[in-house]
Amino acid sequence: MTAEKIKEIVSQMTLEEKASMCSGADFWHTEAVERLGIPASMVSDGPHGLRKQDQEGDHLGVNDSIRAVCFPAGCGTAASFNRELIQQMGETLGEECQAEGVSVILGPAVNIKRSPLCGRNFEYYSEDPLVASEMAGALIHGVQSKNVGTSIKHFLGNNQETRRMTSDSRIGERSLHEIYLAAFEGAVKKEKPWTVMCSYNKINGTYAAENHKYLTEVLRDEWGFEGYVMSDWGAVNSRVKDLQAGLDLEMPSSNGFNDKLIVGAVQSGELPEKVLDAAVGRILNIVFRYEENRDKNAVFDRDKDHEMARKVAQETIVLLKNEGVLPLSEQDEIAFIGKYAKTPRYQGGGSSHINSHKVTSALDAVEGMSNVTYAQGFDDKEDKTDEKLLAEAVEAAKKAKVAVIFAGLPDAFESEGFDRAHMRMPDCQNELISSVAAVQPNTVVVLHNGSPVEMPWVNEVKGIVEAYLGGQAVGGAVCDILFGRVNPSAKLPESFPLKLEDNPSYLFYIGERDKVEYREGIFVGYRYYDKKKMDVLFPFGHGLSYTTFGYSNLTTDKDHMKDTDVMTVSVDVTNTGHMAGKEIVQLYVADKESTVIRPVRELKGFEKVELAPGETKTVTFNLDKRAFAYYSVKLQDWHVETGAFDIMIGRSSRDLVLTKEVTVESTVKIPFVYTTDTTMGDVLRDPRAREIVAGLLKLDIFGGEQGKAESDVANEAISEGMSEAMAGFTPLRGAVSFGGGMNMADIQEIVDQLNALEDI
Numbered sequence: 199m200t201a202e203k204i205k206e207i208v209s210q211m212t213l214e215e216k217a218s219m220c221s222g223a224d225f226w227h228t229e230a231v232e233r234l235g236i237p238a239s240m241v242s243d244g245p246h247g248l249r250k251q252d253q254e255g256d257h258l259g260v261n262d263s264i265r266a267v268c269f270p271a272g273c274g275t276a277a278s279f280n281r282e283l284i285q286q287m288g289e290t291l292g293e294e295c296q297a298e299g300v301s302v303i304l305g306p307a308v309n310i311k312r313s314p315l316c317g318r319n320f321e322y323y324s325e326d327p328l329v330a331s332e333m334a335g336a337l338i339h340g341v342q343s344k345n346v347g348t349s350i351k352h353f354l355g356n357n358q359e360t361r362r363m364t365s366d367s368r369i370g371e372r373s374l375h376e377i378y379l380a381a382f383e384g385a386v387k388k389e390k391p392w393t394v395m396c397s398y399n400k401i402n403g404t405y406a407a408e409n410h411k412y413l414t415e416v417l418r419d420e421w422g423f424e425g426y427v428m429s430d431w432g433a434v435n436s437r438v439k440d441l442q443a444g445l446d447l448e449m450p451s452s453n454g455f456n457d458k459l460i461v462g463a464v465q466s467g468e469l470p471e472k473v474l475d476a477a478v479g480r481i482l483n484i485v486f487r488y489e490e491n492r493d494k495n496a497v498f499d500r501d502k503d504h505e506m507a508r509k510v511a512q513e514t515i516v517l518l519k520n521e522g523v524l525p526l527s528e529q530d531e532i533a534f535i536g537k538y539a540k541t542p543r544y545q546g547g548g549s550s551h552i553n554s555h556k557v558t559s560a561l562d563a564v565e566g567m568s569n570v571t572y573a574q575g576f577d578d579k580e581d582k583t584d585e586k587l588l589a590e591a592v593e594a595a596k597k598a599k600v601a602v603i604f605a606g607l608p609d610a611f612e613s614e615g616f617d618r619a620h621m622r623m624p625d626c627q628n629e630l631i632s633s634v635a636a637v638q639p640n641t642v643v644v645l646h647n648g649s650p651v652e653m654p655w656v657n658e659v660k661g662i663v664e665a666y667l668g669g670q671a672v673g674g675a676v677c678d679i680l681f682g683r684v685n686p687s688a689k690l691p692e693s694f695p696l697k698l699e700d701n702p703s704y705l706f707y708i709g710e711r712d713k714v715e716y717r718e719g720i721f722v723g724y725r726y727y728d729k730k731k732m733d734v735l736f737p738f739g740h741g742l743s744y745t746t747f748g749y750s751n752l753t754t755d756k757d758h759m760k761d762t763d764v765m766t767v768s769v770d771v772t773n774t775g776h777m778a779g780k781e782i783v784q785l786y787v788a789d790k791e792s793t794v795i796r797p798v799r800e801l802k803g804f805e806k807v808e809l810a811p812g813e814t815k816t817v818t819f820n821l822d823k824r825a826f827a828y829y830s831v832k833l834q835d836w837h838v839e840t841g842a843f844d845i846m847i848g849r850s851s852r853d854l855v856l857t858k859e860v861t862v863e864s865t866v867k868i869p870f871v872y873t874t875d876t877t878m879g880d881v882l883r884d885p886r887a888r889e890i891v892a893g894l895l896k897l898d899i900f901g902g903e904q905g906k907a908e909s910d911v912a913n914e915a916i917s918e919g920m921s922e923a924m925a926g927f928t929p930l931r932g933a934v935s936f937g938g939g940m941n942m943a944d945i946q947e948i949v950d951q952l953n954a955l956e957d958i
């Protein structure tokens with residue numbers, strides 16, 4: 199529908215009708231205005247399946263929803279690093295929505311994994327904003343190609359579940375731009391989600407729902423977002439203020455209460471009617487975009503989509519460790535041990551909970567293979583070792599050639615609505631793994647969890663497979679990997695620290711009551727572990743394959759560029775092993791020298807390539823200013839410091855195989871203002887300033903060019919280097935206290951002369 203037509207409809211609406219459009223008719227529908235042909239529009243949860251509730255609505259996954267297909271959760275889909283695949287998953291979800299009359303699926307969820315404890319990490323993508331934003335973009339692209347909208351969420355700073363409706367995320371401006379906003383930015387700019395969902399929490403003192411800065415200035419004015427912003431369910435607390443800030447649709451319904459506030463505010467002149475008209479226009483635009491593109495032929499083919507879920511799951515499973523034990527032979531005597539072999543944990547709790555139409559377990563997937571035995575090993579209702587189950591498992595392991603333990607986190611350990619209390623697996627499962635490994639040298643652990651766990655048994659087992667929360671087809675996909683029918687190709691989109699205390703947010707997570715300070719700043723995940731040179735259990739970007747890959751020929755189309763240019767980087771990747779496989783090529787950029795505190799290196803590109811044995815492919819990346827920049831709070835913009843950068847290609851963040859140095863020149867100067875506090879070291883960086891401060895340079899406190907020799911001899915404890923260094927840090931005003939006869943007015947005169955220099 200054209201913008202004019204929408205305007206015309208809005209102009210025909212009464213004030214009351216317009217106000218009512220701005221909140222849900224019920225839990226999942228927008229209002230209809232029949233006399234004007236405005237239909238109600240349904241939204242439903244995702245993001246990794248369709249959670250459409252026909253009956254009573256709730257937003258915590260308590261009540262039932264229609265039978266649907268559960269795809270791997272965000273933790274896994276991010277690990278695929280495969281944009282095309284996640285786009286296909288999006289297309290499937292879009293088709294399902296078309297078939298079910300759902301106009302917007304509520305996802306993807308891109309909040310940064312600040313701490314392994316966040317109860318909702320399983321739904322989120324990564325600790326790295328590029329990965330989060332790119333993978334979200336792929337899903338959005340797929341869904342929206344079917345003329346169904348998405349709602350990228352939860353905007354902004356919602357990185358924990360504890361007190362999520364009232365907590366105040368206090369995040370520095372630079373970290374917001376480099377980490378937390380960046381997770382949304384790329385996807386919003388490139389893929390134009392139809393809607394954005396704002397989060398419950400406050401950001402630096404202002405609720406996300408009433409945050410004009412982020413909902414309007416950043417989202418709309420800077421990023422060009424044109425859709426509507428909806429609230430998270432119940433995130434509105436000041437309706438009129440929210441509308442003015444840029445929050446269009448309140449969800450769910452406030453039973454008319456807030457509509458009345460809007461009407462009153464317009465009538466009293468507190469709220470300009472054009473603000474309301476704009477919000478209604480944005481909502482109608484999406485309502486009609488969906489309505490006019492309904493696909494009457496769409497079908498929700500659950501069995502077909504189950505196969506798609508399996509295909510996605512195959513690429514979300516990360517092979518963390520393999521000391522020659524995998525792949526398994528289909529002929530060997532194998533003991534499948536652990537409850538999750540029979541009833542896998544494949545999704546998390548809360549609003550993303552899918553009512554799966556069927557679930558394939560690993561045991562289902564080996565049905566008919568008489569060489570595979572099963573022992574339950576543990577129960578996950580409570581963390582208590584069941585001696586009988588343990589003994590049976592050890593017995594089964596002893597008899598077999600290989601033991602595969604299906605372990606992980608029980609439902610009660612991670613869910614929307616609360617955070618994890620620790621990073622450990624249940625003790626009873628750890629005990630089981632150690633007991634089995636003690637009798638069976640060929641032990642493999644398959645993990646079902648949405649967030650990192652500590653692995654006290656890491657050195658006791660030969661293989662570790664991270665299946666994440668792999669969706670309803672996870673059992674088939676895990677067996678495809680175990681038996682080598684599919685070559686593992688996923689990598690970790692997050693670091694696995696050795697222990698929780700190593701995590702950079704540890705000291706401040708989950709805050710003091712509602713005050714949550716993000717004191718680690720930009721040093722989230724590998725940005726911290728690398729800077730601190732800390733050992734981790736498994737690094738960001740890590741993941742093994744049954745084949746090997748070689749890298750060569752790292753080239754750039756230029757060695758030097760201005761920050762307004764784009765640099766093309768290419769590298770050859772060869773499958774040097776004997777099995778076809780896929781490799782995720784990672785490109786990191788390191789600023790070699792900077793006056794700004796920066797991470798050692800940051801991921802600035804990734805590509806997944808499929809290679810037959812012996813095959814070589816060239817992978818290319820385009821790097822623009824953003825790849826080299828940090829966010830300058832002073833400039834309120836991204837900035838590159840002129841200088842050398844390393845471009846590094848890696849198999850993971852800790853396995854960097856090729857490096858090339860390039861230089862980037864800034865076209866933007868950060869203006870420098872001299873004051874009486876400016877140090878002599880900073881002054882002398884500009885050769886033109888030397889003449890102006892020549893008089894001061896003669897003074898002892900600034901290195902005393904004349905008296906230097908004598909004073910150095912006189913005080914052997916202070917070497918020439920030391921006195922120069924000290925002088926460098928002395929402010930110009932030091933000449934008043936120690937300079938003999940100068941006063942502040944003299945210093946100010948020098949400062950004025952310095953500031954009069956051109957182009958400083």
Ligand code: BGC
Binds near residue numbers: 243304431549
């Ligand atoms: C969640 C959202 C979800 C909404 C609707 C909220 O509690 O935070 O992610 O989309 O409920 O179920």
